[in-house]
Amino acid sequence: MKKTSIVDIYTQNNYLHKVVTIYGWIRNNRLSKIGISFLTVYDGSSTQTIQIVASKLLSNYYTEIIKLTIGCSVKITGNLILSKGYLQVYEIQAKYVRILGWIDHPELYPISAKKHTIEHIRNFCHLRPRTSLIGVISRIRSTVFQSLNQFLNSYGYLWVSTPIITSIDAEGAGSMFKVSMLDINNRSIIKNNLNNNTDFFKKKVFLTVSGQLTLEAYACALSKVYSFGPTFRAENSNTKKHLTEFWMLEVEKSFSNINEIFLFAEKLLKNSIMDVLNNCISELLFLQKTIDKNIINRLNNFIHTNFIIINYTDVINILLKNKHIFTDDIVWGKDLSSNQEKYLVHVYFKAPIIIINYPKMLKAFYMKVNDDNKTVAAFDILVPQIGEIIGGSAREDRIQYLDSRISEMGLNKKDYDWYKDLRRYGTVPHAGFGLGLERLILFITGIKNIREVIPFPRTVGRADF
Structure with a gap:
């Protein structure tokens, strides 16, 4: 039967x-x-x-x-x-x-009938999908994954698989995992092989922190592309919002600018949440009983709320006028703290915000320098509970500016010769953004710890299974 x-x-x-x-x-x-x-x-x-x-x-x-x-x-x-x-x-x-x-x-x-804490079942990631909570999160995660792909496909974006193993540091931050076949227990062999380039790839290679740079190569030929896969950051951060392995959606569009791309990012966010509301109502009702009693109203309000667009400089001025609220330093040229982000989203604007035109020293070398030569055409989307959920920018399409930024960041120019070819040979204005899948699932579900929204979390000191 x-x-x-x-x-x-x-x-x-x-x-x-x-x-x-x-x-x-x-x-x-x-x-x-x-x-x-x-x-x-x-x-x-x-x-x-x-x-x-x-x-x-x-x-x-x-x-x-x-x-x-x-x-x-x-x-x-x-x-x-x-x-x-x-x-x-x-x-x-x-x-x-x-x-x-x-x-x-x-x-x-370990997954007996008695009530267990989330921390307890996290120790049994191979068994925790059997619990109602992780089952709910998994079905919502699958719905969001499919929604993002379908949305981009409906707008004519082509999926491109970008390398997981790379020799370049896309963000210029240096927080990368090295990949090697050498015996880590034999230091003399490691030193000799590294000096003579006899390791597997004949050069230093790493797990990627972003597929964006290679994705741009396809954007500059196919106009609209995206990648969706795991990325890795070797930051020694063990908070509820950080993972060392996480999934990133990266989108690139040629003949585009910062305004067009952040409006598209807002539309993509709202569409994925609408799909969850339409297709996961039983899961949301479960979460409403167990995690967030306001979840359905919160998500409905989100898709009907206009995002506030504001310059970074104006944000700093707002914070300075209310500096008595904060213990954090408020300085132009410094990143916003989580407390400052929460104040802006929850108290001052009471809405998601898109902050644009950041100081160039805060952002990666590939972001387009504005006319003031102090800021770049970058943006971050901040949402309630989570903070930054999407980051993006117009990409620097002028080779002389790109050269200058690579030098300012102290990067090896030879590593980026191929990237500069995209500017030498028929350069075009283009823009893009990255969305952290796990942060989006955190926002939708109301779960407090990012380790619960990925099947097998990798964090500092933990790489089980």
């Missing part, structure tokens, strides 16, 4: 009063004195579960069914009917229950 998923049962009407077969895992087994076992089963397709009514008349009732514990996997065939109980809509009157997988030592099972 064809397999039926729980989400199908709750979203379609053609299964009622028919024989169905479902596969899933036990979430609860409630035994009745009259010889009936009420099994709660989930299959990962929905926040919903289905109640299975298993009678003592079943051949394996006493030998197997009454011994089922949370986590056991089962195949069940039976009649789907409306439930007489008030806790569920449907139930299946079981005709056949087959146990596919038992739980060894149920008393030691």
Whole structure:
């Protein structure tokens, strides 16, 4: 018999009063004195579960069914009917229950029926998808991933796979993981091989912090492109908002400018949240009960709120007028602190903001220098709870300015010869941005720690699995 998923049962009407077969895992087994076992089963397709009514008349009732514990996997065939109980809509009157997988030592099972903290289940990332919370986050993450791809495809953007292993530092910050085949336990071999370029790639290579520079090569030929994949930063930061491995959406558009690209970024953000509201309502209702009671109103308000556009210099002036609120220094040419960002978004504007025209010393070498020669055509989008969620800029398309910025940043010019070719041979104005997928999921779900919104988090001191 064809397999039926729980989400199908709750979203379609053609299964009622028919024989169905479902596969899933036990979430609860409630035994009745009259010889009936009420099994709660989930299959990962929905926040919903289905109640299975298993009678003592079943051949394996006493030998197997009454011994089922949370986590056991089962195949069940039976009649789907409306439930007489008030806790569920449907139930299946079981005709056949087959146990596919038992739980060894149920008393030691880390994802047992008792309530566990998020920190506890984080220690079992290979098992935590079995919890309702991580299941909800995973389905929302998948919806957002698909939404971003579909949105860009609808606007004619082509997906380009950019290198994960690179020899260049796209951000000029130096926080990169080195990749080597050399024996790290033998220092003399490492020193000799590095000096003679005999390592695997014959040069120093790293895990990428951004695919943007290589993506620009395709933008300067195909006009509208994007990449979507893992990136890596070797920053010694162990906060609730930082990961060392995370997923980044990067978008590049030729014949574009900063104003066009940040308006497009705002539209992309709102579209992905609208798709979650339209497609993940049961997940949002679960989060409304457990994490954020205002989540649906918050997301609805977000997609109907106009973002505030403001210059960095004007931001500094606003903060200076209210400097008595802060303990952080407020200086033109310095990055905003998280407290300052929160004040701007939550208190002063009460809306998401787009800050533009940052001092050039704060930003990467590839950002287009403005006429004042002090600022660059860069922007950051700040949203409630999270702070910066998107960063982007117009790219410097004038080779003489690019040369100057590379020198100012102390970068090796030879490493960027190929990048300057994009300016030598038919240069075009272009712009782009990067969106951190995990930060977007944090904002949508209301989860407080970024380690919960990626399947297997990598942070300082932790690279399990």
